[in-house]
Amino acid sequence: MxxxxxxxxxxxxxxxxxxxxxxxxxxxxxxxxxxxxxxxxxxxxxxxxxxxxxxxxxxxxxxxxxxxxxxxxxxxxxxxxxxxxxxxxxxxxxxxxxxxxxxxxxxxxxxxxxxxxxxxxxxxxxxxxxxxxxxxxxxxxxxxxxxxxxxxxxxxxxxxxxxxxxxxxxxxxxxxxxxxxxxxxxxxRAELLGLNLIGLRRRGLDKAQVQAINAAYKFLFTGPGVFAERVAQAREAFADQPYVQEILAFIATPSKHGILTNVAGAGDDEG
Missing domain, CATH: 2.160.10.10 (Hexapeptide repeat proteins)
Incomplete structure (x- = not known):
């Protein structure tokens, strides 16, 4: 034993x-x-x-x-x-x-x-x-x-x-x-599926704020033209939206691997 x-x-x-x-x-x-x-x-x-x-x-x-x-x-x-x-x-x-x-x-x-x-x-x-x-x-x-x-x-x-x-x-x-x-x-391969809407709501954002972020997301990642140009345009178009500006600041921060821009079903971004 x-x-x-x-x-x-x-x-x-x-x-x-x-x-x-x-x-x-x-x-x-x-x-x-x-x-x-x-x-x-x-x-x-x-x-x-x-x-x-x-x-x-x-x-x-x-x-x-x-x-x-x-x-x-x-x-x-x-x-x-x-x-x-x-x-x-x-x-x-x-x-x-x-x-x-x-x-x-x-x-x-x-x-x-x-x-x-x-x-x-x-x-x-x-x-x-x-x-x-x-x-x-x-x-x-x-x-x-x-x-x-x-x-x-x-x-x-x-x-x-x-x-x-x-x-x-x-x-x-x-x-x-x-x-x-x-x-x-x-x-x-990771693909963008949209925003974490549940997370945004849990954070306490109101409907108008969520709609603004969603509009910026669609403009940045599904709009026409080059991604870098859309980023510059978004800085002006959403200048009064702090959460959008937070996203744009993240994009502007130097990165070793770059920002994921390919959206599910849309293929790679050209920029």
Whole structure:
């Protein structure tokens, strides 16, 4: 029978449940509602909190966090869950957040998965068994990934997206629509889709201000002529609109990569 090993610098809250053969390394912290099944290993500097269950043989590497509060402003401390299946490995600096009451209430990762360094799994995500997620991937809330799917490095999935079993997502790919099982997808180039109208309204702008910014946006990015000339014209035409002037100042600031000007469905700008 394997012996449980706990480093003296680890902090384990009363109420936490530890199975047989658990290994907890230096400076790990375990919350009061955490369950570690047999053979779980926390290498060092790992934080596990909330109502979280780690299946048998799970291994968490340094500085990863599991079961902490979600990055959702609607979350008010409700008693939600995180579940990780047996033998799954979570590598350095990865973060997995607990579920929310506006979702399923649980974030779930299946058995035999590998989540590489700095992966982020947001609230209410559900990952099947054998999923491999490469470095720096970000999953928005409520994303569903089927068994044995593979996600390439630096990819990102929009909230509520579904990725079918066995699908392969190439590196640097932005997934904004559902992917059928066993499909292979790769690459997306950022395109302007319009203004973040919800964000503007949340910021407290009135209807007239939003309409002015929208008019400036359409003039700058869909108007005729050369982009640089439209910028100069906009400075005069919208001189009394501080939010438009903020956009124009951003455009005027020196940039290594330039300003994104291609609008979805319109092709590249000529200027």
């Amino acid at each position: 394997a012996q449980t090993e706990i480093h003296p610098t680890a902090v384990i809250s009363p109420g936490a449940e530890l199975g047989q053969g658990v290994k907890i390394g230096p400076f790990c912290t375990i919350g009061p509602h955490v369950v570690l099944e047999d053979g779980v290993t926390l290498v060092s500097h790992v934080a596990v909190d909330g109502r979280t269950r780690l299946g048998a043989g799970v291994k968490l590497f340094p500085f990863c966090t599991v079961g902490l509060e979600p990055q959702d402003l609607k979350y008010k401390g409700e008693d939600t869950e995180t579940v990780i299946g047996p033998r799954t490995q979570i590598r350095e600096h990865a973060s997995i957040h607990r579920g929310t009451v506006t979702g399923t209430g649980v974030t779930k990762i299946g058995a035999d998965c590998l989540l590489m360094a700095t992966v982020h799994v947001a609230h209410d995500c559900v990952l099947g068994d054998g999923v491999i997620i490469s470095n720096n991937v970000a999953l928005g809330g409520h994303v569903e990934i089927g068994d044995r799917a593979v996600i390439g490095g630096n990819a990102a999935a929009l909230q509520f997206v579904r990725i079918g079993a066995g699908a392969m997502i190439g590196g640097l790919t932005g997934v904004t629509r559902d992917i059928i099982p066993y499909a292979r997808v790769f690459g997306t």
